Amino acid sequence: MTINQAPQALLQSAFGFPAFRPGQQEIVERLINRTNTLCVMPTGFGKSLCYQLPALMADGLTVVVSPLVALMDDQVAGLLANGIDAACIHSGRDRATNVDDWMRVRDGRAKLLYLSPERLMTERMLAQLDRLDPAMFVVDEAHCISKWGASFRPEYESLSALHDRFPNATLAAFTATADMATRQDIAAKLFRGRGDIVVHGFDRPNLRLEVEPKADWRRQLVDFLEPRRNRAGIVYCLSRRLTEEVATFLAERGFRALPYHAGLSPETRRENQETFMAEDGVVMVATIAFGMGIDKPDVRFVFHLNLPASMEAYYQEIGRAGRDGNPAEVQLLYGLSDIRMRRQFIDQDGGAEDHKNREHKRLDSLLAYCETTQCRRVSLLAYFGEQTAPCGNCDICLDPPEVVDGTTEARKLFAAIRETGARFGAGHVIDVLRGTASDKVGQRQHDQLPSFATGKDRGKSYWQGLIRQAVAGGYLWIDIENYGSLKLTDKGQAVDDGAERFFSREIRETKSGRSRRRDPVDAGVAADFDADLFAKLKALRRDLADAANVPAYVIFSDATLQDMCRAQPTSTEALAGISGVGPKKLANFGETFLDAIRSYTGKA
Known part of the structure; x- marks a missing residue:
């Protein structure tokens, strides 16, 4: 292969592509011209080629920092299949293989070397690289370097030393998920302010966005999957236990469902992943351990059974759908138990208070997205600093909710919380409102409170929905340290005092937990091939x-x-x-x- 070709010629001769995808050429030219660049590019837009092609044209080695062993192996396998010599070194390979790859790097035969941040930032590896004077360092999944990000990894933070250690090297960073504060923090850490930030948009217009309150997840999941039996998709679950439960549940109902989580053996994970990649109509039931680096273009849906950790996490996970550009669907179920669990995870993660506060605010943004009364795409893109018109391709646009004055019902709810001492969770508060004579209500004489049975004309699902909206809107907060008790915020207190109104989206009460039956989108897969x-x-x-x-x-x-x-x-x-x-x-x-x-x- 002749390396001293123009980028367009090399694109064809090395990778077999006749033209760049939108946005790729700009990044390639920046890196060829040795401009430090952070690129924010949606999943599936071909970010790997943006640094692989400049690496072939560079006079020296390119080191790619990647977070996952499996991802490194797959990237190297793809390059080798194209006749491009590349290497990776990690603990999952035997010593002889690692030594052989290093020899090819040392001798200049391998133009790209993939390493984890932990392996790269050892003094031994850095000293070896000092002798080679690398031309470029590429940080993949760069949001992991920022404490402002939702997926901060301490081992990534050490990469900020690369700028001083290798002053002649070009520094590149790539991510599909970073808000403005995170982008600026990444650039400051890696480039010391001497570099560009290029954002190629966050919009994925082919994705139909839907959110639904969780009622009966089994029924809701089957209702969604039944008309999509022959389509590939991902069902995301919060825990390993639930992943196994859901995979078994779906398999018993005739779906080709496979589990994927970190508790499975590497061999099982690899086998299930390969089956999902190669076969049609497979549903991967997974934790977030599945997804990074998955290059399956025809994933037609992503279904979240639990609330993701943040808007960034949600965006990254739904990004696995519709990478071929054809229509795909993303569905999210969430309930109060999800909110409580996410708050608990944040409070118990051992981070500093400022980090916890940021994570709570990120979760607040996701809750606001779930309860929004405007176009979901407008809400999602606004979080990442983009403006757009209503999309016509989300549940809000397709079935606009009615916004009603819910002040009377909200004051009943807030009074019940106040009168019970703000010491109880949603279940007990709803029992008081509906006049349910439970043992807990009777033992505490809460059946004697003025608020008892004031909400008996409303069903349980209504009050659950109102509480969700009040939490998402900042009128209530869930006190995790006190067993998930509901407490009024200043905003909620103002409504309780009669000083403010409370507007809510209309709550459609359901008893069966049956999802609305929206027809599957036309997958758009062209009928012009056999x-x-x-x-x-x-x-x-x-x-x-x-x-x-x-x-x-x-x-x-x-x-x-x-x-x-x-x-x-x-x-x-x-x-x-x-x-x-x-x-x-x-x-x-x-x-x-x-x-x-x-x-x-x-x-x-």
Whole structure:
């Protein structure tokens, strides 16, 4: 491979792509010109190529800092499949393999070296790199470096020393998820103010956004999945235990559901991930341990059974849907128990008070998103500093809620909280409001309070919804240290005193927990390719990937296989014109795929 090519020529000769995706060329040119750059780019927009191509053109080594061993291995496998020599060193490989990779780096054969931050920032590794004078350092998942971020990792913070240790190296950082404060903190730590921040937008207009109060999660999940049985998707759960429970529950109902969490063996996780990547209609039931670096373009839905940790986490997790640009759906269930649990996680994480306060505010923003009465996309993008018009592709736009004056009901609720001493959670307060003669109510003589039975004309689900809105709106807060008791804020006290009004979205009471039946979006997968041939080529790809012990997409992406099905090439020259078929892959796999196409089409 000739490295001294123009970026456009190298894009074709090394990676087999005829053109850059939107936004890629700007980043590539900045790094070629040795400009320190933080790039914020949505998931699925091809950020890896933005640093891999400049790395090939650089006069020296590029070190890529990556947080996950599996992600490093997959990235290197993908580069090697394109004929690009790359290396990674980590504790999951035997010493001989690590030594062999280091020798290729030392001798200048490998242009890219993937390392974890812990391995990179050891004095031994830094001393070895001093001798090589790297041309560029790339920090992937760069939001982990910032204490302002929602996913701060202390081992990432040490990367701020790279600027002083390697003053001649270009520094690049990439993330799909960072608000303005986090972006500025990353740039300050890595670049010392001498670098650019490039934001290529957060909007994913192909995603239909929906949020629903949690009533009966089993019923709601099945209602959502039943009309989507043949589509690939992810169901996110908060715990390992729930992940296993949900996977079993779905499998018993005939869904192809597989679990994924950190408690499973590496072999099981890898096998389940590969099945999800290679086969159609698989539902991955997972904790957040699943997702980073997953390059499956046709994930048609992401369903959250629990409230994510923050708006950043939510955005990153829904970003796994619809990476092929076709319509996809994201659905979130949440309830008061989720809010309480998230507050508890924040308070018990051992961080400093200012960090806890930031995390509580991040959660507040997500709750406000859940209870918003305006377009969800407007709310989501506003959090990241972008403005947009209502999208017409979220539950609020499709079924606008009615905003009502809920002051009377709110004052009944706040009075019950005040009269019970603000020492009880939602369940007991609702019992008082509805006049439920529970043992707990009777023992404390709360049936003698003025607020007892003042809300008996409303159902339990109504009061649960009103409490959710009051918490999300900052009228109430959940006191985790006192067993999740509800307490009035100053804002709530003003309503209780009659000084302010309380406006809420209309609460539709439900008894069965049955979700509204919204038809699945048209997946938009073009009907201009032969689906049977596509299935044949995917099976061939899976066999080749298994034999090479690499992920299926390392052989060819789904998009490349679909282009093959459209063009149905029968010659090497024609196959070389398919996007994603570079010279190395053409040499290694070309005849195998051509034989399959010829056999299917009957053309020699």
